[in-house]
Amino acid sequence: MSAFSRTPQAFRPAVMCTVLAVAAMVSMPCGRRSAGVPPSNDLLIIGYDREPDTLNRFSTHILEDIQSCISEGLTTTDEQMQVVPLLAAEVPTLQNGGVQIRADGGMDVTWKLRPGVTWHDGTPLTSADVKFTVDAINGPNYNPESTDGFDRIRSVDTPDPLTAIVHYREVYAPFDIQFIRGVLPKHVLDGRDIDHAQDYNRNPLGTGPYRLAEWRAGEYILLERVPHYWRGDAYPRIRRLLFKFIANTNTRINQLANGEVHLVALVPWDKYGDIAGLRSILVHKTPGNAYEHVTLNERQFPPFADVRVRRALLHALDRERYTKTILDGLAPVAHGPIQPASWA
Incomplete structure (x- = not known):
């Protein structure tokens, strides 16, 4: 539902914590647990939770992390x-x-x-x-x-x-x-x-710092740095990005811990405790721009049309406790659909 909907909403603990887990460098005292290929400016391996449906940014129905490396916006x-x-x-x-x-x-x-x-x-x-x-x-x-x-x-x-x-x-x-x-x-x-x-949708022409080198269906997408990028030949710093498709969350975390991948983005909050204590992994938390909520359907349940009922329900919910227990304190309570990190 649109963030600008006028439909009454309740129970709004904000999912304000995006967790980025990165395998620790070998040179760090904690080290890594296996001799996987270490992250470098030559190759960064990302454990990605899904395979794109298309690389056309205007057609895709999922996240655009890979596409945005190829196609830039105004x-x-x-x-x-x-x-x-x-x-x-x-x-x-x-x-x-x-x-x-x-x-x-x-x-x-x-x-x-x-x-x-x-x-x-x-x-x-x-x-x-x-x-x-x-x-x-x-x-x-x-x-x-x-x-x-x-x-x-x-x-x-x-x-x-x-x-x-x-x-x-x-x-x-x-x-x-x-x-x-x-x-x-x-x-x-x-x-x-x-x-x-399909020549464009699977291998789009862009202006960005990377272009498609290989798309092996069901396995990975490999991007390579384009020569003479318009921002300057010094960019991008990393020559190749390999997005490895790993749908299972536990498998992604295990491969991160073992050094098979170097980075995993958007780790589910309920897995934070599993990885925060691993010495081979660095966890970075940053505010996100999303929130969880329950939408109250006034048409199907007329009492919700009464603002007093909605207010009573909101006051009856201990949202602070929910965020501290269910979400392990990783997200604050949201008091509206526009988050602090939003451009609005």
């Missing part, structure tokens, strides 16, 4: 969840003139692309790619994972190769993350059935 978020420019030269705002509110209630957002950025095949990234992406997502011949925000766009103008003016039918608050998934390469996909363009 913007991204920093460690404080602030929106910052990536492929865009700047984030449009009212203050810098990039956002204009029209008299008819709509808004125009002007994106200035960073000059000198090319797709991995050497073709320049241009505003035509921005327009093509909007038209494809809103068109009848493509079935993307979501059209949210795009369906509010009336048209896109491209006065020059580095400028795209996006015309919204209405004011749209999260416009600055509209293209956080990036854009589609027009010169590769124009006139094609994107849903079935």
Whole structure:
């Protein structure tokens, strides 16, 4: 359910702790338990809990950790969840003139692309790619994972190769993350059935620091550093990333402890106690941007429509105790759908 839903909600302990477990380096006093390939700037092995359905960021229905290494957005978020420019030269705002509110209630957002950025095949990234992406997502011949925000766009103008003016039918608050998934390469996909363009969907052309080297179904995806990345030849620091598909949580943790993988992200909270005491593993905790809740259905149970009932239920639940016992103190109580780490 949308975080902005007006449906009454209760029991909101926030899942605010993302756990990142990393195998300790051999040089550390604790060492590692086996002589697995150590993490290095040549190769980092990630224990990943699922295999992607596609590498097309606009089509995937699961996490985009692998895809985001290949395809970059016009913007991204920093460690404080602030929106910052990536492929865009700047984030449009009212203050810098990039956002204009029209008299008819709509808004125009002007994106200035960073000059000198090319797709991995050497073709320049241009505003035509921005327009093509909007038209494809809103068109009848493509079935993307979501059209949210795009369906509010009336048209896109491209006065020059580095400028795209996006015309919204209405004011749209999260416009600055509209293209956080990036854009589609027009010169590769124009006139094609994107849903079935398997050459792109399994090996997308991007602008990011990595490209696909190998996808062995059911086993792993190997990414390799692209030459002459637009941020500079010094980046990325790590030459290869290997995402090893390990669906079973216990197996991922065991392989981390044994040195078969170097990093496991999003460790379930109930496994934290199992790994926190292992000397061969470093655990990093960081605030997340999600929360758990129970939605009260007013239509199926009319008493929930009474605000006094909802308040009574909320007061009757000892959420502080739940977070300390069920969640082992790893998450605070959430007092609303917008978390401290949220851009909102």
